[in-house]
Amino acid sequence: MNKFAYWASNSPAGPWTILPDISPDDLAAAKSIKVLFTGDLNRKIVTNPFYFKQEKDFLRCTIARISFSTTLVPKG
Helix, strand or coil, X not given: CCCCCCEECCCCCCCXXXXXXXXXXXXXXXXXXXXXXXXXXXXXXXXCCCCCCEHHHHHHHHHHHHHHHCCCCCCC
């Protein structure tokens, strides 16, 4: 799940921030909520059910979910 490191920025010329590693519990919690991204990586996410992480953690979980769902594995 944490095989690759991902970086995020609001603009190509702006500062880049490495996204944190996630755990399976983080992935399960992020799957149960729906939130719009604001671009502020340090924003606390307030939802129901509760999600006690920041937007950078939610972004990393979303990237992991997309990556896992688009991986092709050849048969055999």
